[in-house]
Amino acid sequence: MKRSTPTLDRRKAVAEILRQRGDALVLTGLGSTCWDAAAAGDHPLTFYLWGAMGGAAMMGLGLALAQPARRVLVITGDGEMLMGLGALATIGVQQPANLAVIVIDNEHYGETGMQRTHTREGVDLAGMARAAGFRAAGTVYSSTQLKTWVPRFYRAKGPVFATVKVTTAYAPMVLPLRDGTAIKHRFREALLGPKAFE
Amino acid sequence: MPEDPNTPRRPDWPRAVHRLFREHEVREVAYVPDAGHAQLIALCRADRRMTAVPLTTEEEGVALLAGAWLGGARGALLMQSSGAGNCINMLGMTQECRFPLLALVTMRGDWGEFNPWQIPMGQATARALDAAGVVVQPVDDAQRVPETVAAAARLAFGAYRAVAVLIGQRVVGAKDWNK
Secondary structure (H helix, E strand, O other): OOOOOOOEOHHHHHHHHHHOOOOOEEEEOOOHHHHHHHHHOOOOOEEOOOOOOOOHHHHHHHHHHHOOOOOEEEEEEHHHHHHOOHHHHHHHHHOOOOEEEEEEEOOEEOOOOOEEOHHHHOOOHHHHHHHHOOOEEEEEOOHHHHHHHHHHHHHOOOOEEEEEEEOOOOOOOOOOOOOHHHHHHHHHHHHHHHHHHO | OOOOOOOOOOOOHHHHHHHHHHHOOEEEEEEOOOHHHHHHHHHHHOOOOOEEEEOOOHHHHHHHHHHHHHOOOEEEEEEEHHHOHHHHHHHHHHHHHOOOEEEEEEOOOOOOOOOHHHHHHHHHHHHHHHHOOOEEEEEOOHHHHHHHHHHHHHHHHHHOOEEEEEEOHHHHOOOOOOO
């Protein structure tokens, strides 16, 4: 299987994506993408997953179906996505126009000792997403490509999928709020106002 | 005469449960098919107020409904008891975040089961869900299914809890291997 060596920095890539978030709703996966989103700037409309491995994309689908007028971005890792690959098929069936799933792919399990993931061996997540029916799917290797993809994350008719290949360079942990119920209440109040507590 | 476990029962409860879903404004109905849920799945799929979401595996539904609630929408998860085991780790999020979860579980490996492979998960379903923090409410009488689901919906959406209604094989009928 062919592969190119990743060159992008994960923190810079996630910061560039989130800089243009506007009123988009953001879900992270557990682990590195959680810290990446926190490092890019805390936001009440970011829901941080500290667990539930394999659930980020499906959670994004549930949110996208509930809020069809809002853009939903799932920013997760390669190991997290690999644990819930069936979600690609389930999202492909639903065709949510407002959902983008972005995999920050360092080809390793960063939180558990940097063991290789399947993507390091050539498994093509974007190819799987395309085959599952995502309207747009691709792999991003360069900052030029990322600049092309960022507007698609927010405006292209979904479901949109991209794998952003990043290096394994060390990035310090930046820990956001971790009480799950608090993260939920904060998100719902920011989105729904007083109705969040009805 | 002893009750024949293979006697098909005319199910009235799926229509009543569908009406309850409407009353509770359930908008996302996630499911992994089971024969016992066939009628309810068809009713939900035909209802324009609901989005029916077929899953590849049950834990997808746990995550989906967490996302739905984040977005202000209520949902329900329909599955067979063999799917309960698939949900366990994802239910950790449901408990930690106190997401409501209304799950309707049709039982296998329960009343008059013929397939020995269904017994282990069927017999472990209630204990496994209980261990994962889910309130388990079994119902073995078809007439009591609607009231049990209504009570479970209040517990889920009113008290923000994960609730599984276990609909016994006695209600849905043991699988007829001659069909």
